[in-house]
Amino acid sequence: MSKITLFSSALLAAALMVGAPQTGFAAGEDTPPKTTNTTKKCKEGKVYDAQSKKCLAVESHNFSDDQLYLAAREMAYAGQYQNALHVLDSAQNQNDPRILNYRGFTNRKLGNHAVAMQFYEAALSINPDYILARSYMGQGLLAHGDAIGARAQLAEIRTRGGRNTWSYTALALALRGVPSNY
Numbered sequence: 001m002s003k004i005t006l007f008s009s010a011l012l013a014a015a016l017m018v019g020a021p022q023t024g025f026a027a028g029e030d031t032p033p034k035t036t037n038t039t040k041k042c043k044e045g046k047v048y049d050a051q052s053k054k055c056l057a058v059e060s061h062n063f064s065d066d067q068l069y070l071a072a073r074e075m076a077y078a079g080q081y082q083n084a085l086h087v088l089d090s091a092q093n094q095n096d097p098r099i100l101n102y103r104g105f106t107n108r109k110l111g112n113h114a115v116a117m118q119f120y121e122a123a124l125s126i127n128p129d130y131i132l133a134r135s136y137m138g139q140g141l142l143a144h145g146d147a148i149g150a151r152a153q154l155a156e157i158r159t160r161g162g163r164n165t166w167s168y169t170a171l172a173l174a175l176r177g178v179p180s181n182y
Helices: 003-018 065-077 081-089 097-109 113-126 131-143 147-159 166-175
Strands: 047-049 054-056
Touching: 047 065, 065 081, 065 097, 081 097, 097 113, 097 131, 113 131, 131 147, 131 166, 147 166
Parallel strands: none
Antiparallel strands: 047 054
16 A cells, blocks of 8 residues: 555544534535445446335436435446436436536546536536535536635635534545555
């Protein structure tokens, strides 16, 4: 393991141990999701239903928006961007900042920078305190050469009480040149 990797791992661990309060979203959202059967067992964008113990097409089951969000988030982190977008399409509330944020994340990862920025901006117009959207937006800005815009998002995260969070640490590391998968 390289010194940079060890340093960034230690910095991330320290930030997570401090545990600043979250901003009104699901517990643990400020950290990468755990892998579940949705990405371990299911194929073709299906979502694992714990009750039936089956992988189901999102159109064939009455998944809640929370279930769809969590499944799409897991798929996005697993690199299943098209599957994540398909799942997000099934959410009832398309104006949920979490849904908008992960539309931004998946589009950013697919190389659709302008589209991603529109989704991040939409999420932040609904909830300006959504620090995860700010972190992802900052990482997208940085990837397109806008270090000033990325630093502005980092400052916003800090101002909004997110200094000791994964969102802050991930963007701060990206600004220092430490590569990230997020």
